Amino acid sequence: MKVFIVDVAKCNGCYSCQLVCKDEHVDNDWTPYAKPQPDTGHFWMKVHEKVHGQVPKVKLEYVAAPCMHCDDAPCIKVAKDKAVYKRKDGLVIIDPQKAKGQQQIVDVCPYDAIYWNEDSQLPQKCTGCAHLVDEGREPRCVDACATGALQFGEESDFKELIAQAEVMKPEYGLQPRVYYLNLPKLFIAGEVYDPELDECLSGAVITLTNEVTGAVMRETTDHFGDYWFRKLSVGSYSLKVSKEGYQDFTMPGINLQESTKVPDIALTK
Structure with missing residues (x-):
């Protein structure tokens, strides 16, 4: 089963992950995993920037946030005709053929990681670059990360890091497969x-x-x-x-x- 590891302490806010996600998905049709991402409005990998404190005691922190690929994903539960499914490797995929018109898939995500494509009438999100993973490659965001803040691979290979990590909003109980080190406190x-x-x-x-x-x-x-x-x-x-x-x-x-x-x-x- 695949997981993402995000080390917030290593992120320098270069936004490369967010940019290459657009490059990979805008104007590119990766059916059966995703139709093209719109030019604007969608950030399937989004970097959240927050300023902590007040001058002169200030810290600026960046947190990369893709779809959490939850094991107990609410989007799977509300989707009709199995329009959202989890692959054997753990990636959660929205079927672009079956999901047409199903805006409830967007509304149910507590992480706000699913977007509505008005032109295509489709809910869309991070696929974990499933089309690249199928070729034995890394997601574009991971490949582009110059500092090693993003990692992707088999859960068994990251046991030690996962033991030190936490998940975003654990109170939701959705068992996300994106693990965070050094989340802002x-x-x-x-x-x-x-x-x-x-x-x-x-x-x-x-x-x-x-x-x-x-x-x-x-x-x-x-x-x-x-x-x-x-x-x-x-x-x-x-x-x-x-x-x-x-x-x-x-x-x-x-x-x-x-x-x-x-x-x-x-x-x-």
């Missing part, structure tokens, strides 16, 4: 300084406590007075700053919904 970041000296303070100990679970994390400010807490979950946090020779500073009730830069913290002696 939230962070809290900031800076500590001495207002009298007007200097950044290195070596300050920052303690971050989850106010619900009680989990505690610690970081130390660098030479620029900066600190980062990464891979955080949504929740309420409290922050404490300590440094020898200075009064402790506390900041309770940080409601983390999106990555955030907290206000600069001034420590007094």
